Amino acid sequence: MRVRKLTFAALAVAAGLSLTACQNGEDDLGQSAPSSAAGASSTSGGSGSGGSGGSEQDDAKDSGRQGTAAGTGSDANSKVGKCRTDELEITASDSTVGGDTDGTVAVQLKNGGGRDCVLSGYAGVDLKTSAGSLSAERTGEKATPMTLKDGKSVYFGITYPMNESGGSGVRITGLVVTPPDETKSVTLDWPGAATLPVTDGSGSQVKVGPMGSAGQGEG
Secondary structure, eight states: OHHHHHHHHHHHHHHHHHHHHHHHHHHHHHHHHHHHHHHHHHHHHHHHHHHHHHHHHHHHHHHHHHHHHHHHHHHHTSOOOBOOGGGEEEEEEEOOOTTOSEEEEEEEEEEOSSSOEEEOSOOEEEEEETTEEEEOEEOOOOOOOEEEOTTOEEEEEEEEEOOOSSSOOEEEEEEEEEOTTOOOOEEEOOOSOSEEOOOOSSSOSOEEOOTTTTSOOOO
């Protein structure tokens, strides 16, 4: 009987210890679980906030890059303005070739405006003569618009009949040139023959070609 009582007592003590251990475990689990969950929630929130901020910064950077590219494209596609008289250095020289029946004067237009500009069509040409102003007629050649680079030149030609009549003819005193699509003119010394033959006045005997018609091209 004593042995059984000791055995029962031992079992009772073991059961008590086991129950106490289970209760402590539950308490430990109950306390640690909320702490772990709170930590995970905080980490997730921080990560989410940081991810969103990074995305917004990247979007802002991308937006800035796109804005710069659009501005560059807009500048690149802007139209080139026409050449103004004040931007052009205009000179004239005798370009008559020996043996030709007509005389030729080449007019040079050099772009000194600090920008590229467009020339299109024919220049206006008038000769000052002892008999009054004489306007040149267009040759009718096709005139193609061109972009004249800053610092570059283009030429056009003026042709006129040589005075071989033996008479005094009509004396030429000056050359007036008006660039295409402009109203402001420049007056130059006439570099060609001194006189024109006298005519009956039916049409102009002086002809002007379009830009690039003098043979020198762009230079």
